[in-house]
Amino acid sequence: MEVGFLGLGIMGKAMAANLLRHGFRVTVWNRTLSKCDELVAMGAAVGDTPASVVAKCKYTIAMLSDPSAALSVVFDKDGVLEQIGEGKGYVDMSTVDAATSCKISEAVKQKGGAFVEAPVSGSKKPAEDGQLVILAAGDKALYDDMVPAFDVLGKKSFFLGEMGNGAKMKLVVNMIMGSMMNAFSEGLCLADKSGLSPQTLLDVLDLGAIANPMFKMKGPSMLQGSYNPAFPLKHQQKDMRLALSLGDENAVSMPVAAASNEAFKKARSLGLGDLDFSAVHEVLKGTGGQAKA
Numbered sequence: 001m002e003v004g005f006l007g008l009g010i011m012g013k014a015m016a017a018n019l020l021r022h023g024f025r026v027t028v029w030n031r032t033l034s035k036c037d038e039l040v041a042m043g044a045a046v047g048d049t050p051a052s053v054v055a056k057c058k059y060t061i062a063m064l065s066d067p068s069a070a071l072s073v074v075f076d077k078d079g080v081l082e083q084i085g086e087g088k089g090y091v092d093m094s095t096v097d098a099a100t101s102c103k104i105s106e107a108v109k110q111k112g113g114a115f116v117e118a119p120v121s122g123s124k125k126p127a128e129d130g131q132l133v134i135l136a137a138g139d140k141a142l143y144d145d146m147v148p149a150f151d152v153l154g155k156k157s158f159f160l161g162e163m164g165n166g167a168k169m170k171l172v173v174n175m176i177m178g179s180m181m182n183a184f185s186e187g188l189c190l191a192d193k194s195g196l197s198p199q200t201l202l203d204v205l206d207l208g209a210i211a212n213p214m215f216k217m218k219g220p221s222m223l224q225g226s227y228n229p230a231f232p233l234k235h236q237q238k239d240m241r242l243a244l245s246l247g248d249e250n251a252v253s254m255p256v257a258a259a260s261n262e263a264f265k266k267a268r269s270l271g272l273g274d275l276d277f278s279a280v281h282e283v284l285k286g287t288g289g290q291a292k293a
């Protein structure tokens with residue numbers, strides 16, 4: 001199967017590499033072109049523009065930072081829309097809001113193409129290992145065509161029906177994750193300040209009902225003040241913002257998420273946006289600015 005891949009950040013690079021390892025023919029494009037080099041060394045071809053990738057490939061996947069990047073790659077000059085059409089499919093796996101997905105979907109359909117939104121749960125390591133959880137919605141025939149690729153990228157794919165449901169599901173999941181990270185960080189601070197060993201707290205948490213992979217993976221590095229980015233904090237704050245907006249639209253009160261969003265915003269204002277989202281711990285510790293990757 002031949003696929004195009006637009007966006008080779010932390011996630012896109014791992015996902016495209018995984019497709020190559022599984023025998024897919026992949027043509028890549030990234031705004032910063034030098035990021036294509038590693039994939040080329042693995043056998044990928046390069047397209048000059050999103051449009052040229054779509055012209056070459058029947059199916060094109062995108063993994064971009066946020067709604068404005070997702071829209072730009074489709075609608076701007078040399079974008080996806082210039083070459084999408086009958087018989088071609090576009091799959092955006094970025095985390096965006098439902099309105100962005102719907103806007104892209106309408107434009108692609110108007111040109112005769114098919115569109116699926118397919119944001120993912122899981123971070124850098126699951127992307128490398130093909131263990132993502134894929135939250136797809138939109139054109140069912142295109143979804144069915146993409147199953148061989150989704151089977152390589154993920155451990156499970158959900159087809160959630162109408163366009164926008166994938167984006168909404170992803171935002172709900174990440175809203176919970178961001179709130180959990182804040183509660184976890186507060187707990188580590190409380191243990192420390194009240195004379196307990198935060199390491200022992202990690203051991204206790206890991207044996208109880210709230211044990212989870214995120215606490216287990218991020219806890220030890222948070223205690224060291226080390227935040228090598230797997231999921232950049234700026235993207236987690238974007239997801240909290242989009243989830244809160246979904247709450248506004250549906251009149252859902254979300255005080256916990258709103259407070260967590262404030263902590264992520266504070267972290268961004270301290271220059272921690274490119275570190276892992278667990279760097280919000282520096283805000284809750286009150287030591288922002290001393291964090292490292």
Ligand SMILES: NC(=O)C1=CN([C@@H]2O[C@H](COP(=O)(O)OP(=O)(O)OC[C@H]3O[C@@H](n4cnc5c(N)ncnc54)[C@H](OP(=O)(O)O)[C@@H]3O)[C@@H](O)[C@H]2O)C=CC1
Nearest residue numbers: 007008009010011031032064065069094095123230231235
């Ligand atoms: N990291 C994670 O753990 C996860 C991330 N996600 C989501 O996946 C998406 C990608 O995340 P991640 O890989 O971590 O992010 P990165 O910041 O590492 O990569 C972002 C990508 O978007 C590109 N980009 C940004 N702005 C533009 C633009 N205006 N035009 C064209 N390309 C642009 C970047 O290009 P350039 O290299 O030129 O800057 C880069 O390829 C996000 O929506 C994120 O929320 C979902 C699940 C997990």
Ligand SMILES: O=CCCC(=O)O
Nearest residue numbers: 095121122123174231
């Ligand atoms: O959007 C990012 C999700 C990160 C994760 O699921 O670990």
